[in-house]
Amino acid sequence: MTESVETTALTPVPGATGQTGTVVRSTVLKRLFKNPLGIIALVILLGMALLALFADVLAPFDENFANISKTLASPDSVNLLGTDSSGRDVWSRLLFGAQLTLLSALLCAAVAIGIGLPAGLIAGYYAGKFEAVSNWIVSILMSLPGLIVLLTIRAAFGPSVWIAMIAFGVLISPSYFRLTRSAVQSVRNELYVDAARVSGLSDLRIITRHIFSVVRAPIIIQTAAIAGVAIAIQSGLEFLGLGDPAKATWGVMLSEGFKNVYLTPTLLFWPAFAMALTIGGLVLLGNAIRDALEDGEKIKHRRTRTPGTDPVTGRRPTAAPAAVRPSRKSVPAVDPGTEHHLVKVTNLGVGYPQADGSIKKVVDDVSFHVDRGEILGIVGESGSGKSQTAFSILGLLPDNARVVAGSIQFDGSYTVAPGEERVSQERLSKLRGKRISYIPQEPMSNLDPAFTIGYQLVTPMVRVLGISKAEARKRALKLLTDVGIVNPERTFNAYPHEVSGGMAQRVLIAGAISCEPALVIADEPTTALDVTVQADVLDLLRELQQRLNIGVILVTHNFGVVADLCDRVAVMQNGRLVEEGPVRDILRNPQEPYTQTLLASMLEGKEPMSTLVSPLQKEPVA
């Protein structure tokens, strides 16, 4: 349950109401009604539907009643919106047009759902031959230009709006098919579906009960979009004069208006307006439902936040930047009052602005320092703020993060001066890569899949050190050898997906030391690796650190790794520094109860302390 501050902090919730929605489904509708855009959309669509439904009652004239003596008339009390070139009432025709337009959009969507949904359910659930055949049909349907096909259909079956819309429904059904199929595929192997299967529910029951609930919302969104397209296509056909001339439709009215554009361009306005309003309502509805669903996702995340941390600091993000930030001139380059360290973090606080204007602190009053040649371990559970602390030194906090207190100095210069709200990118961009570097946690996701490993090693050296590509290539191959890669040429030319996780992590370590930094920040560098590879990578880190005499900040949740590698350790809990000191002291004699429980839980069932002796031959710089 503690998976939390970090994830939540990365995706803060704008406008969330803080409710703890477990049943997201039922609240989607509620959120839809809270969203003004959703309400506008519903009002527009409902209004259109009512106008269409009661067109016979509301329209003062028959759609084709022509008053020959009153053509192209301006609006008056009889003809509310004027008349067209045959003296027909524009308002009445608009109403009957709405009827036809909405019905044809419904028909098209119904046909498309009727074909696409069951086919997608079957293809997604059973896969096999049916899916293969369906995919073929889909690829054919999707390479057909709709309007051209509809023209051909019309040639075959005559000018019927309904036939055209059925045909268009068939043409557009792949969009439902693909949507349903991929949704079903993604839940097919979920535990609850397995559970349902094991408990003996029939496939039909599983599909209707479990799977249908997953695709329902995306289908509504898709339907809003498709209804809009159907209206556009149907009106387009009518505009071309390919519809039934006896029916009043918006497309026909546009065409009629366009013929008289030199005389009364207002004739164009009403059908265009009606069309834009209706399609706009559908677009807004789709957006609002999507937003409601996304908010639901966010609230689900939010629910898991660690309780007990103080959410309010009283600092308002909107007022802060101009008012609080002191002028840069007042910041001395070197703080003369204190001793010199490679990195010095002083009373650091990091927070994320919340929807209600408060700031949620994830790092609070944290101070420590690191010197060249030493390894500082920052230990804590997920959500303790250890990674946030590390990222603030790198200046790679998410955009919405704020430094709410304290300062960070690197080699005597402030990267975050006291009172500054954000890490200075201007100052840090000169340091990153060159003097401070980073080894990430998950090796595979930290290499760009589109570029070769060689490219990703060479480019930073070319940019940071200003050396030639050939020179950088030579160095990269040397680095790959240094990190223990047996065939550096092959790895150099490989893409990330072609190497193993352990190898990728070695590549990332090579990248981190490629520009000879003074400080390396390693964020759980072994967590994602196999146990057998972990030890190798740790050995490699220690060996490089000693040879190059660099300072290392090692972020981890594993005391074993700390004992193995670090000189000093800082223990963090809920954003605060609980305890800090030489590894030996803290492991042997933890003062804080939190450290004790952490140690107890982590060393349970292991041979305690036995690894302690070897890595600590070097006296810790305390």
Add this chain to the structure above:
Amino acid sequence: MTRFILKRLGSGLVVLFAVSVLTFFLLYISSGSIARNILGDQATPEQLAVKEAELGLDQPIAARYFSWLTDALGGNLGTSWFTSEPVASSLATRIPVTMTMVFAAMILIAIIATLIGVAAAVKRGWVDRVVQIGAIVGDSIPGFVIGIILVTILAIQLGIFPATSTISPGEPASAWVLSLTLPVIALLINGVTGGAQQIRSAVIKQLERDYVRTLRSRGIGEREVLFRHVLRSAAPAGLTVLSLQLIGMLGGVVIIEQIFALPGMGPLAVAATGQSDQPVVMGVVMYTVAVVILVNLIVDLLNGWLNPKVRAS
């Protein structure tokens, strides 16, 4: 690589074949009164029979299809039943007009949508909101209605552009540009709003990826991270949308050409389908589907080039 291309071309040919069969049989449904439509009400039954024999309508449908197919494979698309003009030559004069517009619109969509999408994703805030609102407005108005609005305001009311086209193969480039500006704008607005949305969400998704942080930590500048790495990974999403938009545009252009009275494939398609002029309809359908297949192939190749994982499989 060659195998991939051949495989895709092969499946493209199968699609083309399937579409030709479907279209041919659809047109067969309405071919009963063709001879009368051509010759008029005064024609005697004998004259009608002669005409039907001339067009091959007395043959069974399978034989007619087979003879069309062998001719088409030999490069002969036949002649129009109504105008007697060879299908190939009438397509040849019209394709340049239509395709100039469609491809100009495609290229502009790619550029503009990328710029807008990236700006919205990176700047967020008000830029993003403006783009979102623009997208809703753009999505709400069908392309041909935009065309009508443009022609009414800019051509008819203000007289900045010609309301109807003045283009023909001999005209100078400036006349083409002036005539095609409004139609191309009408064609591209829906594409730009849709494409920008896709690019925006793809870029936002990529910016949250771990490798972006690592690249920044290596000292790679923000611009390089964005344009070389993020955009490259976001591009496939945009390309896929672009290829779908092209398919829609090949239909939408028919209406646009009608509005601007352009001598493209649109009027030909409308007239031919109205008369069930089978050779012409077959020619138009085959040509457009072939373009779609070709563009899809190019998109697949580009995606493979952008994503080495796809290339491998």
